[in-house]
Amino acid sequence: MANSAWIKSMQEELYQFDRLDAWELVERPLCKNVINMKWLWKNKRDEENIVIRNKSLLVAKGYAQKEGVDFEESFARAARLEAVRLFIAYAAHKSFTVYQMDVKTTFLYGPLKEEVYVNQPDGFVDPYNPDKIYRLKKALYGLKQALRAWYDEFSNFLVSKGFSKDADLSGTPIDQTKYHSMVGALMYLTANRPDIMHATCYCACYQAKPTEKHLTAVKRIFRYLKDTIHMGLWYPKDTGFELTAFSDSDHAGCLDSRKSTSGGIQFLGGDKLVSWSSKKQDCTSMSSAEAEYVSLPACYAQVLWMRTQLTDYGFHFDKIPMYCDSKAAITILCNPVQHSCTKNIDVRCYFIKEKFEKGIVELFFVRT
Numbered sequence: 053m054a055n056s057a058w059i060k061s062m063q064e065e066l067y068q069f070d071r072l073d074a075w076e077l078v079e080r081p082l083c084k085n086v087i088n089m090k091w092l093w094k095n096k097r098d099e100e101n102i103v104i105r106n107k108s109l110l111v112a113k114g115y116a117q118k119e120g121v122d123f124e125e126s127f128a129r130a131a132r133l134e135a136v137r138l139f140i141a142y143a144a145h146k147s148f149t150v151y152q153m154d155v156k157t158t159f160l161y162g163p164l165k166e167e168v169y170v171n172q173p174d175g176f177v178d179p180y181n182p183d184k185i186y187r188l189k190k191a192l193y194g195l196k197q198a199l200r201a202w203y204d205e206f207s208n209f210l211v212s213k214g215f216s217k218d219a220d221l222s223g224t225p226i227d228q229t230k231y232h233s234m235v236g237a238l239m240y241l242t243a244n245r246p247d248i249m250h251a252t253c254y255c256a257c258y259q260a261k262p263t264e265k266h267l268t269a270v271k272r273i274f275r276y277l278k279d280t281i282h283m284g285l286w287y288p289k290d291t292g293f294e295l296t297a298f299s300d301s302d303h304a305g306c307l308d309s310r311k312s313t314s315g316g317i318q319f320l321g322g323d324k325l326v327s328w329s330s331k332k333q334d335c336t337s338m339s340s341a342e343a344e345y346v347s348l349p350a351c352y353a354q355v356l357w358m359r360t361q362l363t364d365y366g367f368h369f370d371k372i373p374m375y376c377d378s379k380a381a382i383t384i385l386c387n388p389v390q391h392s393c394t395k396n397i398d399v400r401c402y403f404i405k406e407k408f409e410k411g412i413v414e415l416f417f418v419r420t
Contacts, residue, residue, distance in 0.1 A: 058093060061108040066176060068157045069110075074190040077181060081169065085122050086185055088113045089173040090194075110173055111194035122168045126196040162191040162201030223263025231262040234270050241277065244285050248273055250315065250330040257308075257332070285325060292321035293367065295358060297374045298418070299351035301333075303340040311336055312343035316351030318358055327354055341380035348376065348385070352404045352413060359412075371411060375418040382415050 069075060080086070090113055096105040117123050143150050155161070168188040172178060191201035238252040251273050258266045296319045304310045311333050318327040331350065337343035351374065359369050376382055385405055407413055 057106050058108065061093075061106040062091065062110075062175070065108045065110050065157075066173075068160060072157070072160045072190060074160045074192070075170070075186040075188050077178065077184045078169075078187045080183060080185050084167070084169055085116070085118055086169045086171055087116050087122075088171050091174065109193060112168075112170055112192045114194040114196050114198075117168075117196050122166050123195065123197045124166060125200055159191040159193055159195075159198045159202050162198065162203075162205045164188055164191055164195075164197070164201055166197070168192075168195065223265050226262050226264055226267050228259070228262060231267060231270065232259055234267075234274070235259060238270070238273055245277070245283070246317065246325060246328040247280075247283070248277065249328055250313065253330050253332075287324045291323055294321055295319075295355065295362065295367075295369050295372050296322055297351055297355045297372065299344070299348050299374060299376050300420075301337075301340075301343040301347035301378075303337060303343045306332055309336075312346070314343075314347035314350050316347065316354060318351075318354060327358065329354065339380075341378055341384065344376060344378035344381035345384055348374070348381065348415075349404045352407060355413065356407070372413045373416055374413050375416050377418055377420045379417055382417055385415055 090111050092109040092111055094107045094109070095103045096107050098104050140150070142148075170186050170188060170192070172182075172184070172186065178184065188195075191198040195201075235252070235256050238248060239256065242249050242252055251269070255266060255270050255273070298317050298319075300315045301312050303312050305313050309332075313330060313332050315330045316328065317325060320326055329350070333343065333346055335346065337346055355372055355374065359372065362369065385408055404413070408415060
């Protein structure tokens with residue numbers, strides 16, 4: 053290229069490489085992937101379409117990179133358009149002045165973690181070392197990890213200035229021994245505090261790798277117990293002794309597995325709470341009705357065990373009332389026709405249907 057303006061533009065681009073210490077000339081290593089370079093040219097124009105500057109950009113042919121050899125991670129976060137529009141809308145609402153900036157040779161500020169080698173650019177080969185190549189110290193346009201390297205550098209700068217990142221979903225690890233001890237104490241208390249059963253079981257699911265957010269949840273349960281120390285179980289003597297059960301379920305309440313949680317409680321005489329449970333279902337329910345229907349057998353299994361135990365005390369129960377807050381689940385149970393929409397429900401869930409047809413239990417709807 054003989055045009056002096058373009059030559060000057062390319063020299064300015066290479067000056068930025070030297071100024072930012074982006075590379076170093078080294079001997080060609082053996083068995084290393086060496087990437088070729090390419091020049092890109094563009095005319096910068098003003099609002100009247102008049103050329104005001106010649107822009108030269110030296111890029112790497114990143115498509116020749118090999119994953120695991122000269123790049124690992126290439127993902128980098130980018131601002132969502134919704135976030136940009138929200139920012140602009142807020143600035144307009146508050147009559148703020150918005151400034152837009154541009155970082156020159158952005159990617160050359162991002163240090164590289166991997167060893168990346170590139171050939172000398174066309175037209176600017178060192179006459180004294182024509183066989184040498186460059187080892188990159190900084191990211192370069194065209195590299196697969198360029199955006200990631202710039203993001204890491206920019207993030208570190210913001211953190212050094214007092215800014216903070218969004219909450220880390222993985223969380224900060226904590227001492228497992230302390231967490232196990234606290235959860236163990238809560239599990240012991242669930243023997244007479246059914247109100248903490250669900251929260252305690254949920255925290256117990258994370259004993260393998262507890263984090264600070266899990267510890268915060270456990271401490272919250274302890275604070276709740278401190279303020280409700282007067283609460284407990286009460287068994288009056290001058291009331292009935294009929295066996296009654298309640299079954300309930302959420303739908304896809306577990307954020308990690310999207311499985312539902314079954315809950316069940318059993319009363320004697322309607323006011324003596326003797327059994328309760330909260331357990332994550334081992335199958336994924338496709339609807340709230342299915343989740344409610346799956347929770348019924350677990351509740352009934354406990355009812356059946358209690359019915360057997362009470363037989364030894366001289367009590368014989370039939371048509372045991374069970375309450376559920378899902379009309380759809382009750383309809384599935386009471387309808388003798390097996391609709392195609394219920395075929396995906398596990399066969400074992402029809403265990404309660406068999407008992408219902410034998411008259412051992414009666415199912416009623418109760419409002420939540």
